[in-house]
Amino acid sequence: MAEPPPWADGLPHAALREIVRRVPCAVDRGSMAGACRSWRARLADLPPPPPPLPWLVLPSGGSTRFYCALSGCVHHYETNAPxxxxxxFGSHEGAxxxxxxxQNTDHELVNLRADRTFLIPDKYRLQQDGPLAAAHDDMVILAAALSSPPDQGKCVGACIISRWPANVPTLRRFAFWHVEFGGDADAYDLMPDPDPTPPHLQVEDVLCYQGAFYFLTQGEHIxxxxxxxxxxxxLEVLSDVWFFQREGRNYDGLVVQARYLVVSRDELLMVVRLTCGANKPAAAFRVFRALRPVQDVEEVADEDGEDNQVAEADDQGEEIEYPWSWGELDTLGGQMLFVGRGCSRSYKTAEYPGFEDGIYFLDDRSFYDDHCVCERQYPCSNNGRWTQGPxxxxxxxxxxxxxxxxxxxxWLLLYNRPYAKALPLDMVREISRHIICDTERVRTLRVCCLVLSDPGARAIQPxxxxxLAASTDGPLLYCLNCGSGGNGTTHTTGAPMYVHTAYHYGAYDGRWLFSTLENGDSVMVNLLTGSRQRLPIEITYRQSGLSYPQKILAATLSAAPDSCRACIGAAIVRYVHPSVKPILTSHFGKVGRETATQIALFRLGDEIAVDPLSAINSPIFVEADDITFYNGSLHCITPDGQFVLDNVDHWKHFRLKYELDGRQPLPDDKTPGCHYLVESRGELLVVVRYYSGAKTARETETFRVFRMIIPEFHVNMGDHDFCICTHQPSLDGRMLFVGRGCSRSxxxxxxxxxxxxxYFVDDQSFYDEHIMCHGGNERVYPCSDTGRWIQGPPPNLESFxxxxxxxxxxxxVWILP
Incomplete structure (x- = not known):
């Protein structure tokens, strides 16, 4: 291996220690460790990073991203995309x-690192209702908190809710639920109905502290x-109200925009966010701590003899109606406060060199606006930090x-765990390298506060x-690294909701997924980052100026979409030309077809793709089976030939000639079903799939693999040149994953x-026009013919x-790593 650069060992240990102390983010330290082996070894001996600060989860038009305050609000990828x-509407420690x-239903608690999900009720009932009573109403959860980590027993959730549908303005109520039974039960609301609660007791925030939930109200009571x-x-809930001093606090003419509860140094703090007017940005913050100035407590009974509230007595025994008070803090006293409903947290500034006392806040102006949930217009621009001073x-x-x-x-609250001391760091890294699955390896690394970007923790194999298989509950990801197909471990996709109802027709490296949405738009979606790229939905002939709607059946790219190289997209598309009769030749196309497949080229962001094979106003249908980029050229295979496109203006069609070893012709004992192109060990392979049974109910029977010998490309070649495909008697230690546009070795x-x-998927719908090009009620995609074929005597097919x-x-479809 190469020697470390001379500057790596020359940096004094004290200087490196000081540099690392000012890099508090664990993700950034992982990148720093990747500089060289010397730094990686020296970093392992230095103190661990401080507890992570919350990440900002910021939605945008095409994706949702994480931004790390410790890195100066840099976008991080070190977790699954939400x-x-x-x-x-909130977060809990552990991501x-x-x-x-x-929006208004399907509430869930999702772990973005450990791949776990808990369902949360969508309905609530009043506590006095019996267990068999019907749920009282639908609810929309606006904020939530937990009594403990959700994967621990007897975890209880508390939430601030609003009724749904919100036909009239409603008070913010609160309810509780068993986290482990969330999907099978309703939440319980403590307030009687109709609700007599005065507006000053309407809840604004919730916090769990020492096993109890504290709800802050508009009147600044608890x-x-x-x-x-x-x-x-x-589940039962014991409840009382802590009344604080009377209303009417003077905020110097500013308007209260929000109130938050946060625990700091074992004290309850109230953070008040002030603004100059309704829907205006934050202008100032004030912080108060809960004070209980008197000690003697007496219970006061109402006229019915029932306990109504807690009052207290001073030294003379006189009742005080509001025994609690808020004492304003002059300074934050070495604290950084992150405020968000249900998830406010406090951190010691001294643990984060380069930081100063302050309050980090989110744009949550939509909390009191019922129209936001209905009309889906959430402000996102008023996020930032407030510091004391002029x-x-x-x-x-x-x-x-x-x-x-x-x-x-x-906010996304992360893990707050110390480094594991039982095992040496190098041993932990070596263990993680032998865990094939990325998801499982991340779980192991998080135990020791390591990150996936640490080069010493990367897996020993790709x-x-x-x-990815569709289901009634949304797409399921079966991890072959963790088991075989449907018998293996399933991982959550972290995919946007529109992906759940989309049609998927391919993938590209880096967890990119090609999809057609319900509205007909074709997109590329990244399941790691949530990024989205639009794909063309129309096709044109070269220089014709006319375009026609198309349906993409398969797609691939010449390079990664975020790489510095120019990225060209290629697709197999189907459409009906409205006025021009197709040109059908003996090489390709089937006489009598109203629609057929064509090749389309495009650049990311193009609205219209180009047919590179057709002359002006003269479409050529190629009946393509598969496409791939190989050695800088686009290759397209048909049942009897192959097209090679050197660029948009130069293309060539070769006839395919299949041979056994020794130039013997291939026996005509089976009829090929479909063909796939796979690059393997620098060569291009053709994988032929054979079916048994009728066309409407056929199943995979066997495969044959051929090595393609492609003639050297030049423009003046004849029209009848052959491309020799030699049969390969064995796979020679390879695993081939076949799928149109995304086959890998x-x-x-x-x-x-x-x-x-x-390894193959059920893609028979590729040839069915009634599925691919007609209405949603007619779309029934077969899925069961998915599995693995192994060379040898039957049974050599395993269904996933x-x-x-x-x-x-x-x-x-396959999702490529």
């Missing part, structure tokens, strides 16, 4: 994110609710951010593709627990989805 299109997939479980395990003392983050149509910003030597074979029925949204 589902773009969902509404976020748990509260969200509503459909409802304390302690969840308990009876002998039968049923103006200007507010620094905004991303002030140019426009409103979102699905969610306000949110990732294998994931299998992997070396078996890197995966000792696997066998060489061909044997019980999978047809899907109304999409065929299965």
């Amino acid at each position: 589902p773009h299109g969902a509404r976020f 748990w994110l509260f969200l509503a997939f459909n 409802r304390r609710c302690e969840p308990v479980h009876d002998a039968g395990g049923d 103006p200007p003392n507010i620094e905004l983050y991303f002030p140019e951010q426009g409103p979102s149509d699905h969610s306000p910003p949110a 990732q294998l593709p994931w299998l 992997y070396e078996l030597a890197q995966y000792p627990e696997f066998k060489d074979g061909i 989805l044997p019980g999978q029925g047809s899907s109304k949204t999409s065929s299965p």
Whole structure:
């Protein structure tokens, strides 16, 4: 291996220690460790980074991104992307994110690192209702908090809710639920109905502290609710109200925009956010701590003899109606406060060199606006930091951010765990390298506060593709690294909601997914980052000036979409030309077809693709089976030939000639079903798939693999040149994953627990015009013919989805790492 650069060991240890101390972000330290082996070894001996600060979850037009305050609000990729299109309403330590997939329904608690999900009720009932009573009403959750980590027993959730539909303005109520039974039960609301609660007791924020939930109200009082479980395990809540000093606090003419509760140094603090007017940006903050000046407590009974509220007595025994008070803090006293409903947290400034006391805030102006949830216009520009001192003392983050149509910003609370001391760091890294699955490896690394970007923790072999299969509950990802197909581990997609109902027709490296949405738009979606790229929905002939709607059946790219190289897209498309009769030749096309497949080229961002094969106003239908970029050229295979496009103006058609070893012709004992192109070991392979059974109910029977010998390309070649395809008697230690536009080859030597074979998906709908080009009610995609073929005597086919029925949204596809 190369020697470390001379400056790596020359830096004094004290200087390196001081540099590292000023790089508090664990992700940035992982990048720093990648500079060289010397730094990586020396960093392992230095103190661990401080506890992570919350990440800002900021939705935008095409994606939802994370921004790290420790890195100067740099965008990080070190976790799964949250589902773009969902509404976020809080967080809990450990990268748990509260969200509503459909704005007003489908509330869930999702872990963005550990790949776990808990359902949250969409309905609530009054506490006095019996367990068999019907749920009282639908609810929309606006904020939530947990009593403990959700994967621990007897975890209780508390939430601030609004009724749905909100036909008239309603008070903010609160409810509780069992987290482990969230999907099978309703939440319980403590308030009686009709609700007599005065507006000054309407809740604004919720916080869990020492096993009890504290709700801050508009009148700056606190409802304390302690969840308990009876002998039968049923949830009960003991509640009382802490009344603070009378209303009418003077905020120097400013308007209260929000109030938050946060625990700091074992004290309850109230943070008041002030503004110059309704819907105006934050102008100032004031911080108060809860004070209880007297000690003697007496219970006061109302006229009915029932306990009504807690009053206290001073030294003379006189009642004080509001025994609690708020004492304003002159300074933050070495604290950084991150405020957000249900998830406010306090951090010691001294642990973060280069930082100063301040309040970090989000744009949550939509909390009191019912129209935001209905009309989906959430302001997102008023996020930032407030510091004590003379103006200007507010620094905004991303002030140019426009409103979102699905969610306000949110905090993501991360892990706060010390480094593991039982194992040496190098041993932990070595263990993680032997865990094939990225998702499982991340779980291991998080135990020791390592990050995936740490070069010493990367896996010893490349990732294998994931299998994406549609289901009634949304797409499921089957991880082949963790098991075989449908018997393996499923991972959550972190995909936007619109992906759940989309048709998927391919993938590209880096977890890019090609999809057609319900509205007909074709897009590329990244399941890691949530980024989205539009694809053309029309096609034109070269220089014709006319364009026609198209349906993309398969697609691929010449390079990664975010690489510095020019990225060209290619697709197999189907459409009906409205006025020109297709030109059908003996090389390609089927006489009598109203529609047929064509090749389309495009650049990312283009609205119209170009047909490179056709003359002006003369479409040529090629009946393509597969496409791929190989050695800088686009290759397209048909049942009897291959097109090679050197560029848009130069293309060539070769006839395919299949041979056994020794130039013997291939026996005509089977009829090919479809063809795939796979680049492997620097060569281009043709994988031929054979079916058994009738066309409407056929299943995969076997495969044959051929090595393609492509003649040297030049423009003046004849029209009848042959491309020789030599049969390969074995896979020679390879695993081939075949899918149109996304076939890949992997070396078996890197995966000792696997066998060489061909992994395939059910893509029979590719040839069915009634599925691909007609209305949604007619779209029934077969999915069960998905699995693995191994060379040898039958049975040599393993089905991954044997019980999978047809899907109304999409065929299965591979997701490439």
